[in-house]
Amino acid sequence: MAEEMKNIYYPIEAEVTKIIPETPTIKTYCFKLSENLAFKAGQFVQLTVPGVGESPFTPSSAPGDSDYLEITILKTGRVTDSLHENVKVGDTLGIRGPFGEGYPTEKFKGHNILVVGGGVGLAPMRAGIYGFFQEIDDYKRVSIKFGARSPEDFCFKNEFDEWAKKPKTDLTLTIDRPAPGWTGTVGVVTVLLENLDLDIEDTYVISCGPEIMLKFVTLKLLEVGFDPYHIYLSMNRRMSCGVGKCHRCNIGPYYLCKDGPDMCYGDIMDYPNVFG
Amino acid sequence: MALLYLSEENLKTLLNKVCDWGETFWVNANADGKPKLEKASKQAVEDYQLPQCRGKDPLKQIIFPPRQRVAEYPNTPQKRFEVQPKKRAIVGLTACDLSAIRIYDRVYLEDEEFVDPFYKANRENLFLISIDCSEVYKTCFCNLVNGKPYPEKGFDINLTPVEDGYLMDVATDPAQEMIKGIGASDASDTLKKRRDQIRTKSQNKLEEQNKAFETSSDYQKLVTKADGGHKSYEHHASTCVMCGACTHVCPGCFCFGLMDNKVDGKYERMISWDSCHYSGFSRMAGMGNPRGRAVQRFQHRYNHKFYHYPERYAGAYSCVGCGRCVDNCMGKIDMRATLRDLSVENVSEMYPSPSPAPDKDPRGDK
Numbered sequence: 047m048a049e050e051m052k053n054i055y056y057p058i059e060a061e062v063t064k065i066i067p068e069t070p071t072i073k074t075y076c077f078k079l080s081e082n083l084a085f086k087a088g089q090f091v092q093l094t095v096p097g098v099g100e101s102p103f104t105p106s107s108a109p110g111d112s113d114y115l116e117i118t119i120l121k122t123g124r125v126t127d128s129l130h131e132n133v134k135v136g137d138t139l140g141i142r143g144p145f146g147e148g149y150p151t152e153k154f155k156g157h158n159i160l161v162v163g164g165g166v167g168l169a170p171m172r173a174g175i176y177g178f179f180q181e182i183d184d185y186k187r188v189s190i191k192f193g194a195r196s197p198e199d200f201c202f203k204n205e206f207d208e209w210a211k212k213p214k215t216d217l218t219l220t221i222d223r224p225a226p227g228w229t230g231t232v233g234v235v236t237v238l239l240e241n242l243d244l245d246i247e248d249t250y251v252i253s254c255g256p257e258i259m260l261k262f263v264t265l266k267l268l269e270v271g272f273d274p275y276h277i278y279l280s281m282n283r284r285m286s287c288g289v290g291k292c293h294r295c296n297i298g299p300y301y302l303c304k305d306g307p308d309m310c311y312g313d314i315m316d317y318p319n320v321f322g
Numbered sequence: 323m324a325l326l327y328l329s330e331e332n333l334k335t336l337l338n339k340v341c342d343w344g345e346t347f348w349v350n351a352n353a354d355g356k357p358k359l360e361k362a363s364k365q366a367v368e369d370y371q372l373p374q375c376r377g378k379d380p381l382k383q384i385i386f387p388p389r390q391r392v393a394e395y396p397n398t399p400q401k402r403f404e405v406q407p408k409k410r411a412i413v414g415l416t417a418c419d420l421s422a423i424r425i426y427d428r429v430y431l432e433d434e435e436f437v438d439p440f441y442k443a444n445r446e447n448l449f450l451i452s453i454d455c456s457e458v459y460k461t462c463f464c465n466l467v468n469g470k471p472y473p474e475k476g477f478d479i480n481l482t483p484v485e486d487g488y489l490m491d492v493a494t495d496p497a498q499e500m501i502k503g504i505g506a507s508d509a510s511d512t513l514k515k516r517r518d519q520i521r522t523k524s525q526n527k528l529e530e531q532n533k534a535f536e537t538s539s540d541y542q543k544l545v546t547k548a549d550g551g552h553k554s555y556e557h558h559a560s561t562c563v564m565c566g567a568c569t570h571v572c573p574g575c576f577c578f579g580l581m582d583n584k585v586d587g588k589y590e591r592m593i594s595w596d597s598c599h600y601s602g603f604s605r606m607a608g609m610g611n612p613r614g615r616a617v618q619r620f621q622h623r624y625n626h627k628f629y630h631y632p633e634r635y636a637g638a639y640s641c642v643g644c645g646r647c648v649d650n651c652m653g654k655i656d657m658r659a660t661l662r663d664l665s666v667e668n669v670s671e672m673y674p675s676p677s678p679a680p681d682k683d684p685r686g687d688k
């Protein structure tokens with residue numbers, strides 16, 4: 047007797063409806079999915095480039111239950127090279143997921159949220175930010191700190207003015223090196239974490255960026271008095287199966303694909319090589 | 323359940339019946355070297371010989387094949403997988419092989435959130451005939467990882483070789499069905515005592531040969547404590563060439579990768595055995611690698627088997643002590659020595675690297 051089971055390895059169809067260039071190396075891909083996909087902020091999906099393979103990404107569009115999805119992608123490896131070079135509007139890719147735990151937003155509610163992002167790490171942060179905006183009454187404040195190499199390396203720059211106007215929200219930017227016409231802060235993103243005008247004990251942090259950035263952001267946050275259990279880091283190591291089987295994405299006994307990928311720093315801090 | 327006596331003739335009748343029942347594999351001792359896992363057939367029953375200890379191949383190739391197609395995309399009706407249960411039997415497994423099946427079951431079958439439909443199809447209706455180890459190899463170390471040289475559960479039928487035949491333990495309903503009419507008879511108390519003697523003999527032999535590797539604290543504690551790195555890993559990994567042989571012959575290693583290919587205008591996705599020893603295993607786009615150094619990958623294997631896996635699955639190791647990794651290591655690395663040396667701090671107190679041949683004293687000449 048044949049029995050029907052869900053095939054976890056099969057990707058649903060995702061048609062590319064629009065491609066938005068964000069920076070010279072980052073593009074946002076907009077997808078129409080063949081069925082609805084419900085994801086929470088902090089969860090990730092596996093994007094298939096047909097015949098090439100899969101890579102894990104946290105969507106950059108608002109969390110929810112929809113057949114529309116955006117993913118913002120840096121050209122940086124085998125799968126993403128092929129994506130940037132070959133994929134056009136109208137092509138069909140594949141999506142599996144969502145996977146992972148997502149942010150414990152219930153725990154965050156009633157507190158301040160500090161969002162720290164760097165480079166393409168802004169992409170998953172945008173899903174988080176949209177999520178906070180959807181329920182802004184439940185949060186005390188949303189403070190956003192973004193860093194990039196240069197002004198043109200910020201993704202979503204067209205939306206920044208709009209975000210800054212949202213109630214209970216502030217946005218500060220920094221670039222690594224001075225640039226003509228830039229009047230804002232210069233320096234890596236940790237400079238924005240000096241003299242925070244937030245009640246630190248009443249604040250949860252979410253952060254995403256290169257591992258080296260996460261490391262120094264964490265050290266700075268601890269230095270200014272944050273509790274390690276209030277820091278959530280987007281530890282996107284190489285994840286494949288998405289369901290805690292193939293054992294390549296672990297930090298200690300945690301599987302990032304299942305228990306993360308956004309991990310509470312307090313839970314992982316005692317394991318070796320947390321930052322690679 | 324029932325303990326019965328089986329003559330050599332009765333065994334042949336049983337094997338014929340099993341071959342008729344479904345696709346059958348057996349571990350055959352009638353071959354050069356160590357017993358080989360191969361496809362069984364009624365024509366070959368006459369020449370078949372039950373092994374006295376484990377076969378040289380892990381049985382994972384049957385329940386978790388090296389490559390398996392798991393999806394075809396896009397726009398195919400294969401969104402859901404039709405599980406076609408296969409009737410298959412494996413004959414001549416040992417206690418360590420059965421423990422290895424448990425390692426897989428916990429991961430792919432008993433997970434509350436996710437059952438792997440492909441594993442389930444391979445695992446269901448699997449009829450298992452096991453044996454007691456009446457011999458043990460020099461590389462066997464099941465006694466060091468909570469194992470015994472004879473199965474206590476997980477089989478349908480277990481056979482203990484006694485003079486002129488076998489003592490047969492019939493453990494399940496399908497097994498009761500299978501033995502109908504094969505001519506088995508009640509076992510005498512003398513034969514039951516004989517089984518105890520055989521088991522004690524193998525157990526004693528294992529304990530004797532592995533004495534030099536014993537540690538005062540258990541492996542989970544040792545490996546967990548060494549999480550930040552240990553000289554034993556550096557010392558024993560020095561001859562490791564990261565070939566991945568140990569992971570591929572290991573009946574408890576279950577890591578895989580997903581590979582996509584274009585075939586005849588369609589795309590297919592394969593599950594393919596992977597190895598944590600390969601540098602690409604955890605390497606990310608942009609070349610970042612949390613386990614970039616060979617010794618980190620070497621250690622990861624121990625971490626997974628004795629620390630991460632037991633932490634997730636109620637203290638069970640994902641090593642069964644079969645010793646196939648020791649048999650197949652071209653760097654002559656003995657897992658027992660690496661684990662034993664985690665209990666000492668100085669390299670001068672450690673066992674030699676590469677390890678002496680398994681029939682020599684593992685402590686070397688010193």
